[in-house]
Amino acid sequence: MSTDNMQIVLTYADIALASSLIIIVLLVSWFLHLRLTKTLVIAALRTVIQLSFIGLILAWIFAREQWYEVLIILTIMTLIAGSAAKNRVKRTYKGLLVDTLIAVSTSAVLVTVIAISLILQVQPWYTPQFIIPILGLILGNSLTAISLTSNQLIENLHGQQGRIEMMLSLSAKPFEAVHEQIRAAIINGMTPTLNSMLVVGIVSLPGMMTGQILAGADPTQAVRYQIVTMFLICVSSTLGCTISALLIYRRFFNKKQQFVLP
Incomplete structure (x- = not known):
């Protein structure tokens, strides 16, 4: 050989x-x-x-290669990811599991569909060799980003209740009153992904790329796959963090737009 x-x-x-x-x-x-x-x-x-x-x-x-079996695996993976994201949040509230599941599933499924149908153009779409590893990569990174965002945002909303209520009393709209907390939480959730993108290929060789090279794949193809996955992870993490932050923010205001602790 x-x-x-x-x-x-x-x-x-x-x-x-x-x-x-x-x-x-x-x-x-x-x-x-x-x-x-x-x-x-x-x-x-x-x-x-x-x-x-x-x-x-x-x-x-x-x-x-049965589509319904692949779909069952994908569903289980998504549910576990949403539950894991919720369990990493220290200060919880009723409905947090639903919020994390929505954030994880929406961001991960949307990006996976784009990857499978538009970028890789896999036929059929349920080919397990492609869709399961891609969704797994995206879910693993998304749940980390979402849990970091959720954890910091909830802590900030509890810790800065007085400041938020003061801004509301000065005629600020609910989103304006908590915009800084949302911004800081999303940045915190995105930091690990951004740090990885900044040093990838220089300081570290990601797991997917390393695995392909060790398995005998062409290094140039391994690099291309890694570039694609890094961008997919970045987009999914950003969407997940944003959706999670917006869902959590809505939990802290009632129908009268008053700040409440859920």
């Missing part, structure tokens, strides 16, 4: 060797009294179990 087409196949022994490296992390936790031993062990076990389980499911889905 030529080196140009070299593809390294990982064995269970390789996985076991990589897993043994976690011992280093456990030693650091023990030496510095970080009290993370239990969390690290659980996280490592869940990583192996969850990825192995999803690997079996994906292999089965890829072999069958």
